[in-house]
Every structure is written in C-alpha cells, then in structure tokens.
Amino acid sequence: MRRSGPLTEFEQMILLAVIRLGDEAYGVSICDEIEGRVDRTISVAAAYTALERMEARGFVRSRIAESTPVRGGRAKKHFALQPDGAAALRESRHSMSRMWEGLEGHSDLTEA
C-alpha cells in the first residue's frame, strides 16, 4: 500500500503546515493550520493517515513527546520535515509552475 509518485495536494498542504509549525507540528495543530489558511475542514484521522504514509516514504520523521494530563495521559507525536520531503515539495511546485507558465492572463483563466 506504499504509494509512490508525486505528492497529492493534501500531502503538500500537510508538509507545508509541518514547516510552518516547526516544533509545534502535531496532528491537531497541523489540521488547524490548514483549516485557518484555506478554509477547509480536515479530519485528524485523515491527517495521521497521510503522515503515516509520508513517514514510510521518508518525507517526515516523527518523535514521541511526553504525556501530559491535559491529553488524558497520552503521549504526543511531533512531526518534522525530512530532506526527501522538502525535495518532493520543491518538485511538486516546480511541476505546477511549469504547467502554469505562460498561462497567466489566458482567457479561460481570467476571473469574470
């Protein structure tokens, strides 16, 4: 079930959120970050599924932090970007901008 190929849009958003959050990147904070910026609701379970997948591909690394009473005594899983993940992000952006090249102002794309 290990997926290969380019990053999905959802994965890109998660990776970008991980970068933005730095040390504070964990499940719910990642979801909040995305929701706050792009007006989209995201399930924590879906985020974890994607993160699990990307960890398997070496794009992120996880670290288990201390458990706290506010978490019901459960540990916290922090995520950090890995060089492969950064490379994949750059590649995704590069591909998209190549597709966009010269299309700015194209009649089909101008907003009414």
Place this chain on the structure above:
Amino acid sequence: MSRLAPPRLAEWVLRLILRTPDREYILGDLEQQYHERRVAGARARLWYWSQLFRALPTMARRFAAQQPPSGGPKLRHEPVRERAQRSMGWGGMMGNVLQDLRFALRSLWRRPGFAVITVTTLALGIGANTAIFSVVNGVLLSPLPYAQPEAIVTIGAPGAMSYPDIVDLESEVPSLATLVGITTPPRTLTGLGEPEIIGVTQVTKGLMATFLVSPLLGRDIRADEFGPDGPRVIVLGYSFWQTRFGGDPDVLGRSVTLNGIGYEVVGVAPEGFVPTSQLWTPSRLDPETCPRSCHTMPTIGRLAEGATIEGLRNDALTLALNLEVAYPNSNTGKRFVVRSLQDTVVGGVRRGLWLVLGAVGIVLLIACANVANLLLVRASTRTGEVAVRSALGASRRRLVAQVMTESGLIALFGGIGGLALAWFGTILLPRFSAGSIPRIDEIGIDGTVLLFTAGTVLLVTLIFGVAPAAGLTRTPLRSGLGTGSQRSGAGRDSGRSRSLLLGAEVALSAVLLVGAGLLLRSFTQLNAVDLGYETREILRFNLNPQLGDIDEIRIFYRTLEERIRAIPGVEAAGSVFGSPLSGAAFVGPVYIDGRPEPTPSERTMTAIRPVGPQWMETMRIPVLRGRGLTETDDYDAQPPGALVSETFVRENFPNEEPIGQSIRVPWDMGHGASAWRVVGVVRDIRAQAIELESDARIYVPHGQWGPANMTVTVRGVPGAAPLLPAIRQEVRRMNPNLPLSEVGTMEDAVRQQVAPTRFYLVLVGLFAGLAAVLAAIGLYGVITYAVSRRTREIGLRVALGARREGIMRLVVGQGMRPAIVGLGVGLGAAFYGGRVMETLLFGVQPRDPLIFGATGALLVVVALAATTLPAYRASQVDPVRALRAD
C-alpha cells in the same frame, strides 16, 4: 472532572473505529484541543463530535483497503458482525459470503508460500486436464461441421466396396437414403497456372445431397454420368474456384485439364464443403471389368429420415446374407461394416484420447490430494483460532463455509492459471501430434471447454476442501483453546486422513507410471523393429509422366534413374509402385501354374509390387536365394522373372522349390501378360506399417508391366549435400511440366508411423512424471510436518536413550508404510486394468513384469528419498532444545 472531559460516547466510538497504530496519539491530540477550545469558550463538545464524523470516511477507506495494520485475524469484531448478519436473511448471507471471501483472500495473502504452492499445483492439474479435454472435445465430442452429421455414414466391406454392392445397398436397403462410392486418385492439373498433382474425387454420383447442401453455381454430378462412357464433367470446390478461377461467376462451361484431358465445369460447391477434395468428377469405373469382387471404392452415405445406424446395420446384414446366396463366388463371407462418418474419421484415436484424459485426471486427483494435505496441515495449526471464533459465537456451519470459501478461492485461482496453461496447450498439442490425431486443428477453448474447467474447479474444491472442513467439524472445539500451536491438531484422525491421502497418491502414481512404462517399451520396440529395408539416406517422390506406351514408360524411368545415379552424392536409385509405408500397393490373388484355381474362400491376398531392376538394391533388400531382377527381365525376357518373399514361399511352397515356378495374376495394366517365373526369394519387409507382420508379396519387373505412375527412390551417400534440387533438375530435363509429389525421406515415413505412439508416450510420460513428483512432494511435506509435530516426543526418546538410527527408522517407517500399501494397491489396479491399453501397445504385454518391477522400485526409491531427509533431521534433534520448546 467528568464534565471537563471530552464526550465519553464519542471517545468510545472513536477508539473503536480508529484502526491505526496512531490511535492513542490522535485521541491525545483531540483531548488536548478539546480542552484548549473549552477554555477559549469555543463549542468544544460539538467540535469533538465533528471530529468523530470526519474520521469515519478515512477509516472506512482504510478498512476497505483490506490491509490489516499488522498480522493476526480480527477475531474481536467478526463474531459481533456475524450475529448481526445471521438475522438479516439473504442480504446477511451475501454479507457472510463477501466477508468469507475477504477473509480468505487475506489469509492467502498472509501466507504467500502456501498460496503459491497450492495454486500452482492445481493450475498444473486443471491446465493439463483442460488442454486434454479440449482435444477430446474438439476431436471426439464436437460433431463434424456438416448438417445433421449423425446421419452421415460410411459402409465398407470391410474397407472399399464394389460398385454392384453399392447399387444394391442403395436400392434395397430402406434405411439408407443415399450411398456414394468415392475414390480420390491423384491427377496432374495443367493449364491453370503451375502444374500440380491434385486429388480428384471420382464419385458414382454427386456428394452434395448426402451432406444436405446445394451447389453454389450450376449443378452437382448426376448418377447417370457414372461409367466408362460418361461425360467429362467436373464440379469445383469453393476455394479451388476462388484460387484458380478468381471466383469467376461465368466459370460454368469452362474447362479444367486433368492428366491432359479436358473436363467441363458444370457446378461449384458452396464454401466450407470439403468432405474429400476440391474437385469432383463422375467415376469412369467399368462394372464389366471391375465386377462385384472388385473392391475399389470407399463410400459415404446418408441414413433415411428417421432411420438409425442400428437399423441400417441390421438391414445391411440381411442384404449381405441374400447376396451371399445370389453371388457365392464374390460375396461368400462378405459383411458390410456400417459406421458413422465421425467414427470413421476419429475412431482410431478414441481409446487413446480417453486414456490420456484418464491419465491427466489421475494427475489432478494427486494434485488435489497434495493440496488437501497442505490444507489439513494448515487447519491443524489453526485449531486455536477456530476455537476462539467458535467461542465468540461462530456456528459450525459458518466455520465450514469459511474453510470451503478458502478452498474454493484456491481452486478458482488454480482454474484461472489452468486456463492460461491450457491455452498454451491448445497451441502446442497440434504441433507435436505430428498429424497422428485427426481434426486436431479444430481444437480450442470454447464454451464446452470453459464449462468443463468450471466443473473441474467445483469438483476439485469439493475433493480437497472436504477433508479439512470435515476435520473442523469433528474437532472438539474447546480443546483447541488453551493449547499452544506445538501439540494441537496432531490428532490421530488428521494423521490417518493424511496417510490415506498419501497412499492414494502413491497408488495413482503407480498406475500412471506403469502406463508410461508400457508406452515407453512400445516406443522403443517400434523403433527397434527390423523393417527389412534401409531407411537412412533414402529420398523418395512420386511421378506420373502420363505415358501410355510401356516402352516409353520404361525408357522414361530407366533414363531418369540413370541420370539421378550420375548426380554426385547419389549411391543408388530405383523405382517402385507401392513404396513401403506409403499406403499404396496392388493387392490381389496370385495363381500358381499347375494348381487348381483356388475358390474365393481359399484365395489369399498378395501384394504385388512392380519394381525397376535397381530398386531392391536401392532399398538394400537382400536376395536370399536365386537371383535378383535384371535389365533383361525389365526389357524382354519371356516369361519375365519375378521375386517372391519369404512369407509367400512359406504360404505357397511349404515343401517345394519356389524357384522356377510360374505365377500369374488375374489382371494387367494393359501392357502385356501378367505371368512370371520365380527367379529368386527375397527377405520379408514390413511395408504396410511397422507394427504389422509382413504379408506375402511378389516383385515383378516394371518395364514389362507398368504402371506409369511410380515412386522414384534415391539412396544418398551418408552426409551428402541435399540432393533434391539436383534431382528436380534431372526430372525437369526429362519433362519440364512434370511435378514431383509426396516428396519425403524414409525416415520421415518411419517417424510418421511412430508418431501416435510417441504422442501418447510423451503425454502419459509427462503426466506420470508429474504425478510421481507431486506424490514425492506430498510425502516429503507430510513427513516433515509429522516430524515437526513430534519434536518433543523425539527429543524425549533421545533423552531416554533412543539411538539416532532408531529414530530414523521410526520416521522412515511412518512414511513408507502408507507408500508401500499405496504402491501395492496401485500395481494391483494396473495389473487388472492394464487391458484397456492393449491397443496402444506394441511388442509388450500389459502385464510386463519388467515394467511393474521398475515402477515398484522407482516409487520405493522416491518414497525413501522423500522420507529420509526429514528422518535425518529428526535424528539430529537436540533433546534439550526439543523439550524446552513449546
């Protein structure tokens, strides 16, 4: 505190549905966020519930992907769902089936080794069966491609028929609608492109009515056109009309030249009508010169409306008895043999093909036994799991359904793989059957074959699925709980089933090996037969220079032989009519001067071969007494000399000197007297077929008797370059328009003769080998498994002082006992059932002790080898480790 905690119910459901290793982190995140939102005054409880609903689709997708996060069946949930689904009727049943399928797929996926071995074993078995069935189906079962094919019959006496008998049968037998006499001699076609030797069917009347088709153009041949003075008319086959006349619609009235004589086209047959050849002309047989005793025509006929073959047989017998009274000279003892056309075409291979299907069926049984064994082994490692499932509420019926689903899935995959193999088989089999199986080009995978494969898959599921399922229902389920994997399931019952399966495998392999051995013996015997003539470096071809004058014929052939002998690399060349293993020969009674003419019942048939003076030497057939034929015999000696074979001497001159006797035959070629003086005795040769003892024959000089169409035989120097191009050039020098036909070597002819035996040998040998290997694997697997189950016991024995040799003996004995019993049963079955193979054998008895001994020895060695390795491993068990295990 409780009011401050996240909603309990939502958390509980989340815990249930979050099936990821990250569950605790997620729940922790959610709880932390919940608290932060609560402090911030946001609607924290609503938010928490929304998280539950958002997680549902993700988890559903994850579950549907059928990838359990880590090993181990999900026992916890299934019984709950089962109970719910049981009460849901048809939908629930479908749910169960789907669930079983998914579970089976998963459990196969988890044990790829097991899956690959079982599926491959079955694919081999099912594939071989499907391939052979496609042959049986295409050759034996599917009807001939004609309208109402079951009503088309052939009648013989027992082979060819005489014209007056054909007429009587057609007019006096009410159950026969029509009967046509046919011969298909080769004719030289000229005037329409390249000259070609082509088979032309000469008929007593048109064949199309027999096959219920109408001419595409013009008309068919009429009954009144038969006879020596009939018109020269011809009906064209569709493809001949297309290739030689370009499908010209105005072809009627045009001319086709055969052997230099023009025939007027009067009709064209419809497409696909090709029962004999591509050209039909009225037969010019003269009933005056070829009377009731002259059997030259095979026949094809059609039953009358509503008549049966049985009825026709009775009617034909009645007529034969009447004719016997009316024409005692020609019809004494003559009986008409009525067969369906299908029977005539494929009857010769029927028994062989069914036997091969039986052999391949045995392979499938052995494959099933192996898979059943593996499933039994697997079932016994799963008693714990089964016990848990049962304790959580799974009924026995559900458990059996589960096991059968898994078996069915294995069989289904095996069936799919088998179909792929069979498809290859249908491509390969026609290639290597080497023309020994009629209609082999018609085989393929059609609906019937697919149905057969589907039925096989179902049957196979039942055969190998029942044993583990039955074991399941017998096991007291509670006993499975609380035992580890090491000791459970090695019960006496499953051990006995495995021994039984093993014995059956060895027995079935023994039957197949005996069959293969007998065929191998037949094949070597066939190849070892001394034919009495040279087969190496011999090239032969037929010529028909269409010369009418005997001097022209003689000069043509003797000159051609002379020129061919001058080609570098040629050692000898001669001509014959009726070359060995070619199917052609003159056969008739030979009279001896000074003796009363034998009555019809006393007549013996002798093959008469006109030969050029050098043919005997070319074929290296030695003259035993007297002298060979000379140029003078060939040219003008009166009476010319003739050679007789050893058998002819034995039958006709048991106590007399044959040399000097005068012999004659009651017909001639129109070139001179058919009387000769015996000048020499030659060795017997097997000319009809390798397996047929030589019959009596005489060799007469071609140059004074004819005929014009001969087989030129050339013996080359071993290792000489291909001679055919130079030979063709010499023929062209003699006559540029003369085609060579039936070009081939004697070795080709011999190969063709042994092809059917080779075909059966290769197939049965392949299947027997497969069976033995499968049986050995089964034996090895079962013994290895049994040893692993008894490690503790063996360790204990060693600890208590048992010797290593004793342990080995114990284990080997455990494997050998069922093998020896199975071997005995199998050899016994082969001993009593071997008669069914008799017609396929040559030079070996079905109960040949050598074959039986070799089979027994081979299987004992195989069984020993398969048991010795695990036995050796058992003897090396370290008692300390064995006892500490579990």
